[in-house]
Amino acid sequence: MTRIPKEWQTPLLLIAILVAVALLGSLAAPAMQRTVTEALVKLTVVIGLYIFVGNSGVFSFGHIAFMAIGGYISAILTILPAKKHVALKLPLLLEAAQLPGVLALLIAVAAAGLIAFLIALPFMRLKGIALPMATFALLVIVYVVSLNWTAVTGGRQALVGLPRYTNIWVGVAAAAVALLVAAAYGTTRHGLALRCSRESEVAAAATGIDVARERLIAFVISAAIVAMGGVLFAHFLGTMTANTFYLDLTFVTLTMLVVGGMRSLTGACAGVAVVSIVSELFRTIERGIDLGGFTLEAPPGLQEIALALVLLVILLTRPHGLVGDWELTWSAFAKKSERGE
């Protein structure tokens, strides 16, 4: 195990944990299986977000827009033509198209990456707080367009009839791909240069790093991974609505990233795990727990309150998240077991 370089140990160990979780999950009841699958899809999105936000230190509020873009493209390419004819007004070629899920996924991810590239060209010139504000604007624009472009997105009506192919193992595969891409990017000189600019933008520029260019590269990769998460999320829900991909999902995914620690891949995974467990716990309470005779039941909204409190407490007490800069590696593991003996 020690032969594997340290930066590859982290994703491999994390993937091993994911496979273990999925094996356990696949034995559980269907409802629990869906919860695990949803968490895995969100993990894919959060890792995608990490590639840009974690490496550059610049917050983006606009990545959920790429989930929507990916989701809608894949929906249009996979829904039955007869259903599309009723619900949408597409050009004939698009209406007739019904592609296999994998092909639609690849097209959606590539298209989202291209759109991200075109958006990043002007955006990455922005400095300071202007860049996060511009990503906010991107989120609003994509939301308003998907809410009103009835011919293509169905507008205020939910777009239904997406093949629901996202199960636990699809989720694991997507999260594994995301982890490997994130780790691979992190080891390139582009990843190193971007992390350098995170610590000091001025010093990075002074050593000859083109900060705008490095950010652009990370933004495109990150948007593509987030779009992949968006496609799988759409095929997990089986429906697309504009409201799914707006501020609430933006908040939840950013919370996952910040709670775990946005400076490390392990942190991104830890954040998704913690937030998913907290959410599921309160969702169960909202549904009502039978405590031998009387039912403990909470009104809706409690889950979100708990989430916001978790985020606030983390920000106040551990601003770098639960794990900070720490990455899971074999040696850390081995040392611990040595100490244990």
Next chain:
Amino acid sequence: MIALQNAIDAISLGAVYALAALGIGLIFSIMRLINFAHGELIMLGGFTLYALAGQPYLVMGLAAIIVVAIAALGMERVAFRPLRRANPATLLIASFAVSYLVQHIVLLVFGSRPMGVDFLAQLGQSIEFGGLRVPGLQLAAIIITLVLLTALALFFRHAPTGVQMRAAAEDFTMARLVGVRANRVIAAAFAISGVLASFVSLFLVAQTGSVSYKMGISMVLIAFVASVIGGMGSLIGAALGGFLVGLVSVSLQAYLPVDLRPYRDAFVFLAFIAFLLWRPQGIMFRRADRERV
């Protein structure tokens, strides 16, 4: 004539946006916090009106102002004071969390459906000025905004706290070194920001006649745009930015082809991005905000 009518619409809408943007700009100028939870202050004002529906309008209005100001102070004390040294991005995330928290507490208590409130409904009637139709509410919005802006200007010029606030906005560390008390100045800024937010909620509730736990979101997004356009941290800029966004929104509504009108907000935000690229420092650029190395 239509152009004049549009101009009145633009000014009154811009006046409300200016109030919202000022509330955000004031906090940003002092502690570099872009307060996303400002929308929830506006929403809390609405729900205070809802809770007191049936009381005399004056009581409802005053109660809303007081409740929102106290809520703003509470937010500062609990969430933002401990984070004062954090960087702007972390502060923004924290305000996102506060916003989400307050929204869902209100959801828990009042439910998710919009609820009707009768507050100054008769202001919806129009007053005729030689062919021009000016709803009383628009007139009220313009007058109240002008009064509030004047009061603020006088406060910043003459009141000791106002002068200290300007000093803190200019250079917070330096201001503290010469004896400005940080906690007091920031608390005062939050209280004023709360009062400004409460007037926005009075206007929104009078206009729509309803409250919902999500009513603050669209207003806070517009106020973000307005305060950034104005130049984050400049108060005159924030007010100008508010009027500018009002002008752009009304113009788009009036002159966009009918097919494209539902996309009005997308165009507003597109214009915002274009503006950021053209002039990222905003209309009013303060030397003190220049990035230093």
